Amino acid sequence: MTWEHDRYCEELVEQAGLLRGAMAGADLSVKVPTCPAWTLGDLARHVGGAHRWAETIVRTQAPEEVPDDQVPDATGPSDAEPGALDTWLAEGASMLAETLRAAGPEAEVWTWAWDRHAGFWARRMVHETVIHRADAMLATRVPFTVDDEIAADTIEEWLQIVAFAAASGDPEAAELRGAGRSIRLCATDVRWAQWLIEFREDGFTWRRGAGDATVELRGPLADVLLAFYRRMPLDAGRVEVVGDAGLLDFWLKRASFG
Secondary structure, eight states: OOOOHHHHHHHHHHHHHHHHHHHTTOOTTSBOTTSTTOBHHHHHHHHHHHHHHHHHHHHTTOSSOOOGGGSTTOSOOOTTOHHHHHHHHHHHHHHHHHHHHHHOTTOBOOOSSSOOBHHHHHHHHHHHHHHHHHHHHHHTTOOOOOOHHHHHHHHHHHHHHHHHHHHTTOTTGGGOOOTTOEEEEEESSOTTOEEEEEEETTEEEEEESOOOOSEEEEEOHHHHHHHHTTSSOTTSSSSEEEEOHHHHHHHHHHOOOO
16 A cells, blocks of 8 residues: 555655654653664654655755765754754654655655655655654653554555565565465454465565464554564563464564665
């Protein structure tokens, strides 16, 4: 499932606003448990820097990766300026959305992935922001909620990323193989939100829909997303693992990004 380009552009600004709301008034020195090397301030600057990096790539229609030192205002204000940091985040998301709209989804640009068009960055930055919004909300102990369609598209993009990593020679992702095994993701609160991952001797495939599986990850869609993205422990009491838990653990340890 993918959306129209304008929908991603709108959602990018919306998700950045929700991230800013989750951080409003928070102690920016708090550690982010799901990204232990970062404080909340570090997370904000990572997201804002990613928005500006993608904006530079699309605006210049870069044919190759843009170094960080060539991205204007990539690092943002310090934790000592929370108001300025909030404004910087808002401006970066708006700039990126405007640049993406102006370029259109088919503009050819550098990406690290299977799709070398501006539309890739619209989708990628939405989901980058969604997941790091979850990180921020976990750090500030605010319940994470997400629109069902966004959660589903975030899961499907992650499956594409893991498949791309495996095909590109990532040593851990390449181990996700072995015929006769399968993983089912099943949202208990959204009837259509189900996925079946089937292992083959040369890798894995996935599809939307039900089916018998070696192991099943069940729970509310938002929680399935967090668990599948390794943002929530499987034993947190919010999801259920039915079947061969070792296979799910095998996947989660090897599904990688970069």
